[in-house]
Amino acid sequence: MYIREIPWLEPVDAAERLKSLGGLSFLDSAMRHDQLGRYSYVAADPFGTLAVRDGVASWNDQPLDMGPLEALSRYLERYRLEDQAGLPPFHGGAIGYFSYEFGRLLENLPEPRKQSQGDVPDAIWHFHDVVLAFDHLKQRVWLVSSGLPERADETRAAERAHLFLGALEKPGNAQGSARPPIARTAWQSNFTRDAYMQAVAKVVEYILDGDIFQANIAQRFIAGLPENYPVWAFYKALRQRNAATFAAYVEHDDLIIASSSPERFLSVEGRDVQARPIKGTVPRSADPDIDRRHADELLASEKDRAENLMIVDLMRNDLSRVCNPHSVLTPVLCGLESYASVHHLVSVVTGRLADEKSLSDLIRAAFPGGSITGAPKLRAMEIITGTEQVARGIYCGSIGFFGFNGNMDTNIAIRTVLFQGGKAVFQAGGGITALSDPAAEYQETLDKAARIFDVFGMAGDAGS
Numbered sequence: 001m002y003i004r005e006i007p008w009l010e011p012v013d014a015a016e017r018l019k020s021l022g023g024l025s026f027l028d029s030a031m032r033h034d035q036l037g038r039y040s041y042v043a044a045d046p047f048g049t050l051a052v053r054d055g056v057a058s059w060n061d062q063p064l065d066m067g068p069l070e071a072l073s074r075y076l077e078r079y080r081l082e083d084q085a086g087l088p089p090f091h092g093g094a095i096g097y098f099s100y101e102f103g104r105l106l107e108n109l110p111e112p113r114k115q116s117q118g119d120v121p122d123a124i125w126h127f128h129d130v131v132l133a134f135d136h137l138k139q140r141v142w143l144v145s146s147g148l149p150e151r152a153d154e155t156r157a158a159e160r161a162h163l164f165l166g167a168l169e170k171p172g173n174a175q176g177s178a179r180p181p182i183a184r185t186a187w188q189s190n191f192t193r194d195a196y197m198q199a200v201a202k203v204v205e206y207i208l209d210g211d212i213f214q215a216n217i218a219q220r221f222i223a224g225l226p227e228n229y230p231v232w233a234f235y236k237a238l239r240q241r242n243a244a245t246f247a248a249y250v251e252h253d254d255l256i257i258a259s260s261s262p263e264r265f266l267s268v269e270g271r272d273v274q275a276r277p278i279k280g281t282v283p284r285s286a287d288p289d290i291d292r293r294h295a296d297e298l299l300a301s302e303k304d305r306a307e308n309l310m311i312v313d314l315m316r317n318d319l320s321r322v323c324n325p326h327s328v329l330t331p332v333l334c335g336l337e338s339y340a341s342v343h344h345l346v347s348v349v350t351g352r353l354a355d356e357k358s359l360s361d362l363i364r365a366a367f368p369g370g371s372i373t374g375a376p377k378l379r380a381m382e383i384i385t386g387t388e389q390v391a392r393g394i395y396c397g398s399i400g401f402f403g404f405n406g407n408m409d410t411n412i413a414i415r416t417v418l419f420q421g422g423k424a425v426f427q428a429g430g431g432i433t434a435l436s437d438p439a440a441e442y443q444e445t446l447d448k449a450a451r452i453f454d455v456f457g458m459a460g461d462a463g464s
Helices: 011-021 068-078 100-105 154-169 193-208 231-241 288-300 302-320 359-366 377-388 438-457
Strands: 002-006 025-028 039-043 048-053 056-059 093-098 123-128 130-135 140-145 214-224 246-252 255-261 264-269 272-275 278-283 329-338 342-352 398-403 408-411 416-420 423-432
Touching (some): 011 025, 011 039, 011 130, 011 154, 025 093, 025 398, 068 093, 068 123, 093 246, 123 246, 140 154, 193 214, 193 377, 193 423, 193 438, 231 246, 231 416, 231 438, 255 398, 264 359, 278 288, 278 302, 288 342, 302 329, 302 342, 423 438
Antiparallel strands (some): 002 140, 025 246, 039 130, 048 056, 246 255, 264 272, 264 408, 272 342, 329 342
């Protein structure tokens, strides 16, 4: 193991310099927060990739004779390392994503009528032996090189560390070309305004009939991009315009994910589990008095609080399946959190992962997150598929890390753009309850999408 503290540099600058190594994975606390936005991680040039396509897991493109979560557990255990005291929670492991459709591999659910844009694997996890771990609170950064996949190979660990140190000494390549604006009119949705409102009204009928309590319904936006569109420059603008605590930028072949998510799905440190479901949203205002009024109205909203409480109950039930008896608690209920463009109601659910349960068991119990499905979860997911009809892909899946030390942190992939095949795709949605107003729900999707549209509509120099 090679560990070296290096002079502070901003994580985004480090990521830009390491892009030349390929396979960039950047977990970015673009919005600073002493707890939620304390750490960022940059890695590149993975030594292995666990991929899941059509339910089949493969390791470095070789199919495996085991299920996806079994494979994840197997490879995390194969490369398990002792935790390094005094370092940020992640210092080597897998960075990647589960798509929303990964949930179909865990439960018997219908297939969407239309697939997502492009070839989106069910999951991609890059296994990294070298990680830059940033502590924003202490303004410290460490380069950690494990020497994996070899065991106790100090020579490989040092060689790999110096490869990364050399890349950090060179100026980053910001792609050089200008970032052309993409007009709002260039985007196509799978819903018209009327069709989305009708979909909301239909979901309300399901609720009134006693079929479900709520369901999250989204519209998908897609647009063609100019040739050689500078995706990295887009992400740098996005992280400034819509700073978020659980942002991410992940590259895999021609697939690039740019996420500005404010929502944690699940984290595990030691054996302590935390979920932070978001339910309840209002737009922010540049006028402080109006902004405060919006926040107060959200805190007092019967509809939003009811929606949040239902998802808290769902998450408590999910965690209880894998946590120690009586350990699942709710220390925060409907707390207010404010982001660049919206206020949210956020609750916190915690538990203690049982000794006999693994991180994969936790994913099996809780994926996908209840805040972006509804309750009861399986019936809500059936209604989502029938209503949206298009596979969600990355949207409402999860991006994050699984550490070789047993730690884990993942987001809910909202405010997330997928770039592939010369197109950009993203979605925005909201939770529908019996109190939902179709017009207001449609507007909420636009409020959530506003900052992404803004960034695409801005002209910019990729080097800025």
